[in-house]
Ligand SMILES: NC(=O)C1=CN([C@@H]2O[C@H](COP(=O)(O)OP(=O)(O)OC[C@H]3O[C@@H](n4cnc5c(N)ncnc54)[C@H](OP(=O)(O)O)[C@@H]3O)[C@@H](O)[C@H]2O)C=CC1
């Protein structure tokens with residue numbers, strides 16, 4: 412490990428779902444600056460066009476290929492079609508690295524969810540990355556490409572709290588998938604990584620904040636947040652070094668070390684220190700949050716009355 416060579420994106424084909432906005436776009440620009448060929452995938456064509464211009468202005472070398480594709484990746488069929496389209500300008504060869512950034516969060520209270528909105532939450536948090544990993548792995552194995560698969564979970568894939576019942580389960584599920592694949596894809600020499608960022612200032616965050624319960628926003632106040640460029644740099648650094656659980660801020664580092672389970676650790680002594688901080692700090696934090704939630708009961712009762720809930724629950 413000590414002398415192993417770092418992964419270098421130069422000349423590699425990087426395929427980024429959710430590459431038209433936020434973290435995915437920042438990763439695309441960074442990879443373009445690092446000399447990679449970049450294919451971005453998302454649904455909205457206008458946003459894709461704008462993003463493609465940004466990739467092109469980050470060009471380092473005239474041979475770099477930048478492309479944008481409109482597909483929904485929340486099915487295996489959609490993901491396979493996106494991968495096939497992206498492979499075409501590269502002689503049909505599947506991408507070397509899949510950065511799975513597609514995802515979204517619609518926070519809200521559990522009793523206001525329906526079976527359908529819970530399924531949609533799973534689909535966008537888990538399905539939109541799992542099915543691309545599935546289609547991508549099949550293609551890599553078929554073609555004998557020893558590629559990389561990078562999932563983007565969230566610190567909410569390590570822990571959760573009020574408001575995230577439709578989102579956290581999918582982000583936890585990604586952790587389970589990544590852990591299973593890290594082991595299984597060793598058979599093919601395919602590397603698996605998963606990132607757990609905390610708050611990122613992106614268009615997606617602005618959207619979710621429009622429907623985020625006040626109490627959820629209040630609990631999140633302790634997290635200062637980061638810009639997508641910083642998160643993208645953290646993710647790429649982790650991928651270059653071969654890190655499995657990539658965390659990009661102190662909150663992530665603490666929860667990573669505290670919940671490592673069977674996943675590979677990074678820095679033996681550093682992780683012991685981080686676990687110790689978590690062992691003491693996390694229960695204190697949780698008690699504070701529990702008190703906040705209990706203190707919020709009266710306001711919540713008022714909120715429910717104003718909405719005609721629980722009488723009018725669908
Ligand atoms: N922002 C935050 O605070 C945090 C975000 N995350 C995670 O990071 C990832 C990126 O989020 P963020 O940086 O905020 O980016 P944005 O929310 O700004 O962008 C999301 C991107 O995903 C695309 N996308 C969503 N659904 C699909 C789909 N079904 N098929 C194809 N593309 C899709 C969107 O394009 P379009 O809608 O046009 O398809 C867009 O390009 C997400 O997985 C998110 O859950 C994790 C922690 C914190």
Ligand SMILES: CCCCCCCCCCCCCCCC(=O)[C@@H](N)CO
Nearest residue numbers: 516565567609610631633634692693696
């Ligand atoms: C010693 C232990 C201290 C613990 C402090 C905990 C602070 C809580 C901050 C909550 C951050 C939530 C980020 C959500 C990111 C996300 O995924 C959403 N934006 C959805 O996209």
